[in-house]
Amino acid sequence: MAQTTHPPGTGGHAASGGEGASRRDFLYLATGAVGAIGVASAVWPFIDSMNPAADTLALASIDVDLAPVQEGQAITVTWRGKPVFVRHRTAKEIEEARTVNLGDLRDPAADDTRVKKPEWLIVVGICTHLGCVPLGQKPTDPRGDYDGWFCPCHGSHYDTAGRIRKGPAPANLVVPQYAFTSDTAVRLG
Amino acid sequence: MRSLKSAILSAAVALGLAGAAQASEAVHIPKQEWAHSGVFGTIDKASAQRGFQIYKEVCSTCHSAKLVPIRTLAGIGFSEDELKAIAAGYEVQAGPNDAGEMFMRPGIPADRFPSPFPNDNAARAANNGALPPDLSLIAKARVGGEDYLYAFLTGFEENPPEGVTLMPGMNYNKYFPGHQVGMPNILMPDGVTYADGTPATVQQQAHDISAFLTFIAEPHMDARKQMGVKVILFLIVLAGLMYATKRKLWSTLH
Amino acid sequence: MAQAHAPQFKNPVVKWIDSRLPIFTMLDHEYNQYPMPRNVNYLWAFGAIAGIMLVIMIATGLVLAMQYAANTHIAFESVERIMRDVNYGWLLRYVHANGASMFFIAVYIHMFRGLYYGSYKAPREILWILGVLILLAMMATAFMGYVLPWGQMSFWGATVITNLFSAFPLVGDPIVTWLWGGFSVDNPTLNRFFALHFLLPFVLLGLVVLHTAALHVSGSNNPLGIDAKGPQDTVPFNPYVTVKDGFAVVVFLIFYAAFVFFAPNYLGHPDNYIPANPLVTPAHIVPEWYFLPFYAILRAIPDKLGGVLAMFGAIAVLAALPWLDTSKVRSCKFRPIYRQFFWILAIDALVLGYAGAMPAEGVWLLVARIGTAYYFFHFLILLPLLGKLERPLPLPASICEPVLKGGGRVAAGAHAKPMEKA
Numbered sequence: 001m002a003q004t005t006h007p008p009g010t011g012g013h014a015a016s017g018g019e020g021a022s023r024r025d026f027l028y029l030a031t032g033a034v035g036a037i038g039v040a041s042a043v044w045p046f047i048d049s050m051n052p053a054a055d056t057l058a059l060a061s062i063d064v065d066l067a068p069v070q071e072g073q074a075i076t077v078t079w080r081g082k083p084v085f086v087r088h089r090t091a092k093e094i095e096e097a098r099t100v101n102l103g104d105l106r107d108p109a110a111d112d113t114r115v116k117k118p119e120w121l122i123v124v125g126i127c128t129h130l131g132c133v134p135l136g137q138k139p140t141d142p143r144g145d146y147d148g149w150f151c152p153c154h155g156s157h158y159d160t161a162g163r164i165r166k167g168p169a170p171a172n173l174v175v176p177q178y179a180f181t182s183d184t185a186v187r188l189g
Numbered sequence: 190m191r192s193l194k195s196a197i198l199s200a201a202v203a204l205g206l207a208g209a210a211q212a213s214e215a216v217h218i219p220k221q222e223w224a225h226s227g228v229f230g231t232i233d234k235a236s237a238q239r240g241f242q243i244y245k246e247v248c249s250t251c252h253s254a255k256l257v258p259i260r261t262l263a264g265i266g267f268s269e270d271e272l273k274a275i276a277a278g279y280e281v282q283a284g285p286n287d288a289g290e291m292f293m294r295p296g297i298p299a300d301r302f303p304s305p306f307p308n309d310n311a312a313r314a315a316n317n318g319a320l321p322p323d324l325s326l327i328a329k330a331r332v333g334g335e336d337y338l339y340a341f342l343t344g345f346e347e348n349p350p351e352g353v354t355l356m357p358g359m360n361y362n363k364y365f366p367g368h369q370v371g372m373p374n375i376l377m378p379d380g381v382t383y384a385d386g387t388p389a390t391v392q393q394q395a396h397d398i399s400a401f402l403t404f405i406a407e408p409h410m411d412a413r414k415q416m417g418v419k420v421i422l423f424l425i426v427l428a429g430l431m432y433a434t435k436r437k438l439w440s441t442l443h
Numbered sequence: 444m445a446q447a448h449a450p451q452f453k454n455p456v457v458k459w460i461d462s463r464l465p466i467f468t469m470l471d472h473e474y475n476q477y478p479m480p481r482n483v484n485y486l487w488a489f490g491a492i493a494g495i496m497l498v499i500m501i502a503t504g505l506v507l508a509m510q511y512a513a514n515t516h517i518a519f520e521s522v523e524r525i526m527r528d529v530n531y532g533w534l535l536r537y538v539h540a541n542g543a544s545m546f547f548i549a550v551y552i553h554m555f556r557g558l559y560y561g562s563y564k565a566p567r568e569i570l571w572i573l574g575v576l577i578l579l580a581m582m583a584t585a586f587m588g589y590v591l592p593w594g595q596m597s598f599w600g601a602t603v604i605t606n607l608f609s610a611f612p613l614v615g616d617p618i619v620t621w622l623w624g625g626f627s628v629d630n631p632t633l634n635r636f637f638a639l640h641f642l643l644p645f646v647l648l649g650l651v652v653l654h655t656a657a658l659h660v661s662g663s664n665n666p667l668g669i670d671a672k673g674p675q676d677t678v679p680f681n682p683y684v685t686v687k688d689g690f691a692v693v694v695f696l697i698f699y700a701a702f703v704f705f706a707p708n709y710l711g712h713p714d715n716y717i718p719a720n721p722l723v724t725p726a727h728i729v730p731e732w733y734f735l736p737f738y739a740i741l742r743a744i745p746d747k748l749g750g751v752l753a754m755f756g757a758i759a760v761l762a763a764l765p766w767l768d769t770s771k772v773r774s775c776k777f778r779p780i781y782r783q784f785f786w787i788l789a790i791d792a793l794v795l796g797y798a799g800a801m802p803a804e805g806v807w808l809l810v811a812r813i814g815t816a817y818y819f820f821h822f823l824i825l826l827p828l829l830g831k832l833e834r835p836l837p838l839p840a841s842i843c844e845p846v847l848k849g850g851g852r853v854a855a856g857a858h859a860k861p862m863e864k865a
Binding site for chain 2: 024027028030031034035038054055058059068
Binding site: 228256257258261322325326329330331332334366406407408409413414416417418420421424425427428431432434435438439442 | 481520523526527528533534537678682683686687689690693694696697700701703704705707708713714716717726
């Protein structure tokens with residue numbers, strides 16, 4: 001259709017210039033800016049609603065009783081929807097973990113940086129390769145070449161400190177945040 | 190045209206009056222003063238905390254509040270340690286343990302308030318066939334809201350008016366629909382002892398428990414109203430700007 | 444419609460895409476240059492407002508669906524989890540729940556505007572019928588959405604409305620059983636209602652696209668009800684109408700926000716905060732306010748099948764409106780007698796709504812019956828006759844004429860010529 005009028009912003013007004021035009025431009029700009037702020041702030045509740053809800057966050061930390069776990073045994077607890085491996089290590093396993101030459105490791109970390117008490121190793125039981133759960137918790141499971149865990153998906157081997165030793169995984173098993181609340185109880189998270 | 194409009198108007202008014210007359214046949218629930226009413230009102234935390242004490246000591250012997258997590262009470266000013274202590278005062282069923290059995294453990298703030306009865310049938314059996322309603326949403330689930338709760342709790346009468354015969358086990362309440370209710374008059378003067386020294390009259394108790402029930406029915410009410418004030422102020426500014434823009438723009442038309 | 448310029452796009456990417464798939468030309472044509480009669484008033488903004496409401500409903504509905512669980516055991520609880528635990532869950536749910544009411548308010552005003560200004564008449568019949576289909580889709584969506592929280596009103600509303608179909612002889616009962624997926628409203632019913640409640644808004648969206656497409660063929664009606672004769676009668680949609688509609692949308696949002704933040708449960712019913720109980724019917728079951736006039740019509744007829752047919756007929760009659768109204772003059776401005784009956788119809792709709800909220804007995808039953816009779820009388824008898832009997836006022840020659848003369852009506856008969864074929 002024929003442009004009988006020249007709406008601002010569609011050409012024509014630039015030539016007309018003058019003070020009225022610039023005041024008009026400022027008004028349009030201010031309206032646009034305030035409107036944009038409104039739309040942007042309205043988007044946040046939608047995004048934030050997909051973040052963990054209050055009930056999920058309230059259960060973000062759990063208490064684990066270690067008393068029933070004998071030396072050489074391991075338990076798996078669920079924490080934040082993930083398996084956490086708790087292994088009561090034997091003296092031999094501790095020894096193995098400590099005598100490794102750090103230079104040989106793909107992801108170098110000394111054993112004492114990965115435990116709070118030497119006999120208790122606590123790691124998130126998710127292979128750092130592609131997220132499978134490694135074997136090695138049950139006595140009958142294969143534990144890989146280094147007495148730790150073996151991931152059946154792509155053949156990663158972890159040692160008795162949960163460190164990656166062989167296979168495709170790039171990093172050690174993650175040590176979750178935890179604290180001992182007593183000699184035989186630990187709080188995850 | 191004029192006469193038609195006035196005829197329509199008077200018909201509408203008559204209709205409105207008829208409706209009002211109909212409404213007034215129902216029991217009138219007196220309005221109370223609430224700290225949380227109105228656009229800028231917020232929950233009276235001290236009152237709601239006292240209300241919680243009544244809930245804990247009186248109501249919860251029969252009524253559940255099973256949708257409410259204990260941590261919700263942070264919203265009426267309980268600290269984290271207080272919440273842990275409150276939660277630890279409850280026994281919560283957990284399990285199964287390694288032997289496959291359910292067991293009781295002390296509560297944590299993430300738990301919901303445990304119910305006094307394992308299920309509705311048990312609740313009915315223990316209460317003369319009447320089911321004490323869950324209190325989680327009671328303030329939103331009754332016409333009149335917190336005003337009704339207050340009226341109900343203060344509306345018991347020892348002797349029913351003449352001509353009313355109570356059924357066995359029932360109690361007379363001025364405000365309960367049908368007036369006969371299984372719940373007895375439960376609030377007694379000084380039936381609870383408030384930690385903050387507030388005199389525990391029946392009116393005070395009814396007020397406090399109603400404030401508490403309002404809070405647990407809608408824990409985000411204060412946040413909602415505060416956000417509402419901001420949103421509406423923002424929209425008014427935006428509307429003003431839009432209107433100015435529209436005027437400016439259309440003034441360029443000839 | 445006026446010839447549109449082929450737009451020249453400066454952005455090379457836009458140009459590249461447009462030469463292969465001319466979506467930008469289409470958008471420019473339909474939403475930038477689209478010629479809008481320059482005399483439209485703010486009632487014309489309610490189409491845009493309804494469109495915004497649909498967007499808000501789909502957006503909030505999507506995130507709510509991510510948290511909601513359609514299972515009778517946990518549906519009520521999952522809604523309470525949204526209200527208590529999900530970040531801004533209370534806000535999203537209240538925006539959604541009150542949004543349904545706001546959507547209906549916008550659409551009802553939009554419809555009455557169409558009735559007043561004769562927007563359903565040739566050549567806009569299909570446009571109007573698409574609108575009636577949109578209303579039906581909205582009603583179905585709103586009804587099923589109200590069932591999802593699985594409160595007392597949800598359950599009993601679902602029971603009563605699905606039982607309407609049992610009115611049909613022979614096939615009625617099997618249909619109801621099929622709708623339920625069982626022998627009462629239960630988990631299968633809730634599940635399918637959730638699936639359909641998710642699907643129907645997109646059907647609605649498709650209908651809205653068709654509605655807009657049809658609109659852009661005939662062009663928008665205007666308060667005078669006469670066609671735009673040329674560019675002097677119109678303004679380009681953008682920026683003139685976008686800004687004007689935008690202002691109206693923001694004002695509407697203020698009204699909407701007042702409900703969401705300060706009276707979020709005012710339009711709902713307290714009983715829906717009581718979990719569904721198949722053994723106890725609430726003392727007064729009333730549908731949401733936007734169904735009340737139709738509910739009154741349903742109850743006004745003392746026969747079960749008759750009531751159901753009358754209720755559906757009340758909507759079907761709207762679809763036949765372009766042919767029931769025999770007058771060639773669109774706008775009420777030039778139909779002095781129809782204008783009065785228009786207002787009586789509007790009052791009648793309000794009266795029916797009020798009667799629908801009242802117990803179906805005594806005086807309210809009588810009111811509902813009179814209101815129902817008048818509703819059908821208006822469409823089926825009055826409108827066909829009025830078109831023949833009424834003498835419309837002379838129409839202005841063009842849109843810009845009264846606009847330029849300060850909005851006054853043209854001197855009687857001076858330039859008046861009957862509109863189009865009239």
